[in-house]
Amino acid sequence: MALSMCRYVWWLSLSFPLHQFLPTLPARRLFPRPFPRCFRPPFFFLSPPSSLLYLSQSIFHSLLHLPFSLLSSSPANTPHQKPKGSRKVERDRTMSSAFSAGKFTTQPFPLNTSSPRSHDKPFNIPSATSPFFGSSRKLRLNSSSKLNLHRRSGTVVAVSDVVKEKKSKFAPNLLITKEEGLVLYEDMVLGRAFEDMCAQMYYRGKMFGFVHLYNGQEAVSTGFIKHLKKEDSVVSTYRDHVHALSKGVPARAVMSELFGKTTGCCRGQGGSMHMFSSEHNLLGGFAFIGEGIPVATGAAFTSKYKREVLKEADCDHVTLAFFGDGTCNNGQFFECLNMAALWKLPIVFVVENNLWAIGMSHLRATSDPQIYKKGPAFGMPGIHVDGMDVLKVREVAKEAIGRARRGEGPTLVECETYRFRGHSLADPDELRDPAEKAHYAARDPITALKKYLIENSLASEAELKAIDKKIDEVVEDSVEFADESPLPSRSQLLENVFADPKGFGIGPDGQYRCEDPKFTEGTAHV
Amino acid sequence: MLGIVRQKVLGQSLQKVRPGVSLLRSYSSAAKQMTVREALNSALDEEMSADPKVFLMGEEVGEYQGAYKISKGLLEKYGPERVLDTPITEAGFTGIGVGAAYYGLKPVVEFMTFNFSMQAIDHIINSAAKSNYMSAGQISVPIVFRGPNGAAAGVGAQHSQCYAAWYASCPGLKVLTPYNSEDARGLLKAAIRDPDPVIFLENELLYGESFPVSDEVLDSSFCLPIGKAKIEREGKDVTISAFSKMVGHALKAAEILEKDGIDAEVINLRSIRPLDRSTINTSVRKTNRLITVEEGFPQHGVGAEICASVVEESFGYLDAPVERVAGADVPMPYAANLERMAVPQVEDIVRAAKRACYRSVPLAAAA
Structure with missing residues (x-):
């Protein structure tokens, strides 16, 4: 297994030597193209050997398809291509030959095989019996060229394609049950409808400050968090509403928080970027890049500590740390990958790579844009998954969370996704190419799941409509609830600064200030 | 930097610990003497022994026995799970400590010197000090950040600075500054037991100094109130x-x-x-x-x-x-x-x- 992992990483570096080329390409043209078209994959890559597991396929799959099918030069197959692109192709080809792939036929990833350290602490990458990289049997495509065709024709492709092929031959062997499918669907629709409502409310002045919406990335939140137990923790970023919803925080509490009302999940003291819920083990809402990762690592450390030091044998709690592609250039990311792997902590680092850090393209910001490759560098598996496909995300999440729960250590998962709105509601979003946005809009994860559910007779159109309606009501209700809720009272200003209010010290009269009646009334001078 | 610290530590522990010990021996009938180092060490030891949720983390706290030997003997007593040697990554391990505190543990994070807390100040201010408020009291952060603060001797501008005013200007934090052995013991024990984040500013030049301590101070229940001069x-x-x-x-x-x-x-x-x-x-x-x-x-x-x-x-x-x-x-x-x-x-x-x-x-x- 380790060997095939090596091979897969090696293959990728062989086939997509991006970092060598990126600086030489004109920056503007780079934006909409995660992977320049010149990198036509070598022939063998299009028909992977049967030993290649599902994830390598999904990586290859998304690498191949996410960038507007640019890997194909046939005009008919590149619907989003701009006419002037053809000249570009020529130029890129020249460069391609100048930097031939031979340059990258370096060794297979050395960490897993040759270094003495990897022998000391062998990776716990599950063997074929444990389908960490997805079950190849379950998911392998019959023909990748067929799939390729599929994508090129502009069809929204989700796991449905995979399953359709299965279905034609065997009895349905679906990735999810009807119940699971409906749970996923409902959660994603809730995330979407909630965020759309937030935008409306923001423009109506009901919420304020920075509001970052999650539209487009729902497959990641749902795919991961719906696998968790209540005791497991989630640490999020400033784009945290939907993580909170997925983790079970009621829409009413989140909306009220955004409205700055006392019924909010933090009584209006946190706000959009700082959602906490100790009941749901949502440990924040961190507004700075990379800040949440050490905190998440600390939560994972606690699970281990509880099990090993406090002897709570049943403590198998897992922590998920969500963060974006921009964070992967931040030192705290690397510090925590190191310590999490070193101490084998039960954590999954979930990168929501939406390709853009505000207005900074991931490719302009990162020397090696394949983030998942940073996992093996620290001694943990690094996985790339199509973050627009909730079923694929779910598959990966299941194994990564399972690994953490079994005490096998951390995993880095790069979910390639896209945000359908600007960075925040204050972002004019002028830098992203409309064609890029259209491309990802066509891969809407909710549409894809809907299609999958209906095509596989897991749900009827009417059932899904009923869910849509239910969610609309839930969201409407949350707005009404928030709107009618009272503002925080004056006394709340001085509450919760310290767990022990004696932290406010002793007043001029020699008494603790918190014991002054004015203090609890909120009228004390502080 | 490490080299400098090590030299200093060795020098100090040789020069200053010994007089303390000999004083103890020769004046055993009078009030007992204790160095600030011993006071801190015993306070840590007693609190770790009293509450298994308390653990110590930081650079060189374990096998090296503490860059200034404050954690001497604790690794042997409590094991590497509770006396945690971290890599030199202040932002990372401070954040990990804060996350552990969010989730119910009581970490004591040692900075080799408080100057290095600059690398982690985001976690001290934003993750530790503000969380109880932002979460409306749902998530308290019972953590102690401790280490030597203030001017040492001959180590230049980056290693000689007092952070009392810096941290004291931030609501949500408590900032303690012990002077003698009584303070060191009583305040550190109070800090560890406190439910809020505490900045505990020690002084490198005082570690080796001996002070008289009463029997009351030596009692394991001894604790000083936070906020009283x-x-x-x-x-x-x-x-x-x-x-x-x-x-x-x-x-x-x-x-x-x-x-x-x-x-x-x-x-x-x-x-x-x-x-x-x-x-x-x-x-x-x-x-x-x-x-x-x-x-x-x-x-x-x-x-x-x-x-x-x-x-x-x-x-x-x-x-x-x-x-x-x-x-x-x-x-x-x-x-x-x-x-x-x-x-x-x-x-x-x-x-x-x-x-x-x-x-x-x-x-x-x-x-």
Whole structure:
């Protein structure tokens, strides 16, 4: 297994030597193209050997398809291509030959095989019996060229394609049950409808400050968090509403928080970027890049500590740390990958790579844009998954969370996704190419799941409509609830600064200030 | 940097621990003596022993026994799970400590020196100090950040700085500054038991100093209240407020002043946040004169805050302008003579007190 992992990483570096080329390409043209078209994959890559597991396929799959099918030069197959692109192709080809792939036929990833350290602490990458990289049997495509065709024709492709092929031959062997499918669907629709409502409310002045919406990335939140137990923790970023919803925080509490009302999940003291819920083990809402990762690592450390030091044998709690592609250039990311792997902590680092850090393209910001490759560098598996496909995300999440729960250590998962709105509601979003946005809009994860559910007779159109309606009501209700809720009272200003209010010290009269009646009334001078 | 610290540690532990031990032996019948190092070590030991949720993490706290030997023997006693050697990644391990505190543990995070906390200040301020408020009390952060603070000797600007005023300006934090062994024991134990994030500022130059300790202080239940200052020396002519190493300077200055017939009252602040305004103002109302002493920079410093408090609450009682004795408003120089000038000295305090008592003409270029 380790060997095939090596091979897969090696293959990728062989086939997509991006970092060598990126600086030489004109920056503007780079934006909409995660992977320049010149990198036509070598022939063998299009028909992977049967030993290649599902994830390598999904990586290859998304690498191949996410960038507007640019890997194909046939005009008919590149619907989003701009006419002037053809000249570009020529130029890129020249460069391609100048930097031939031979340059990258370096060794297979050395960490897993040759270094003495990897022998000391062998990776716990599950063997074929444990389908960490997805079950190849379950998911392998019959023909990748067929799939390729599929994508090129502009069809929204989700796991449905995979399953359709299965279905034609065997009895349905679906990735999810009807119940699971409906749970996923409902959660994603809730995330979407909630965020759309937030935008409306923001423009109506009901919420304020920075509001970052999650539209487009729902497959990641749902795919991961719906696998968790209540005791497991989630640490999020400033784009945290939907993580909170997925983790079970009621829409009413989140909306009220955004409205700055006392019924909010933090009584209006946190706000959009700082959602906490100790009941749901949502440990924040961190507004700075990379800040949440050490905190998440600390939560994972606690699970281990509880099990090993406090002897709570049943403590198998897992922590998920969500963060974006921009964070992967931040030192705290690397510090925590190191310590999490070193101490084998039960954590999954979930990168929501939406390709853009505000207005900074991931490719302009990162020397090696394949983030998942940073996992093996620290001694943990690094996985790339199509973050627009909730079923694929779910598959990966299941194994990564399972690994953490079994005490096998951390995993880095790069979910390639896209945000359908600007960075925040204050972002004019002028830098992203409309064609890029259209491309990802066509891969809407909710549409894809809907299609999958209906095509596989897991749900009827009417059932899904009923869910849509239910969610609309839930969201409407949350707005009404928030709107009618009272503002925080004056006394709340001085509450919760310290767990022990004696932290406010002793007043001029020699008494603790918190014991002054004015203090609890909120009228004390502080 | 490590090399420097190691040299220092070795030098110090040899020179300063030994006298402490021998004192203990020769004066066993008198009050017991204890170094600040032993006080901190025993406080950590007792709290770890009392509560399995308490653990120590930081650079060199385990196998190296602490860069300044504060955690000596703890690894053997509590094992590597509870005395956790971390890589040199302040932002990372401080955040991990904060995350552990969110989730129910009681971490003691050691910074090899508080200067390195700059690398992790985001987690101290944003992750630790604000979470209880942002989460409306759902997530408290019972964590202690401790380590040597303030000017050491000959280590230049980046390693010589007092962070008391920095951290004391942030709501949600408690900032403690022990002076002697009693403070070190009582305040550290209080800090570990406290449900809020505590900044515990020790002083490297005091680690090896011995102080008398009573039996009460040695009792494992001993704990000092956070937010209460201690009057180290009663007097009636002038109040000198100080914290950490400067308390020693203030006491020496008071002895000198006594010879000149000035009876100085010395307040050991112990806690910078919350600040015991009551004790300070009560004292000022008695002596009508105030000198504040601190190692940190003067602007927006602890002295400035005390001064503001006295002006607000006891303005009518002042018989002389408040004097601030603080570190020079420059990065710490390396050269020994310049360094000495940049740090408050006993004679600076004496001079300031005399000025406040109108006993001498102020020297313009005294500092």
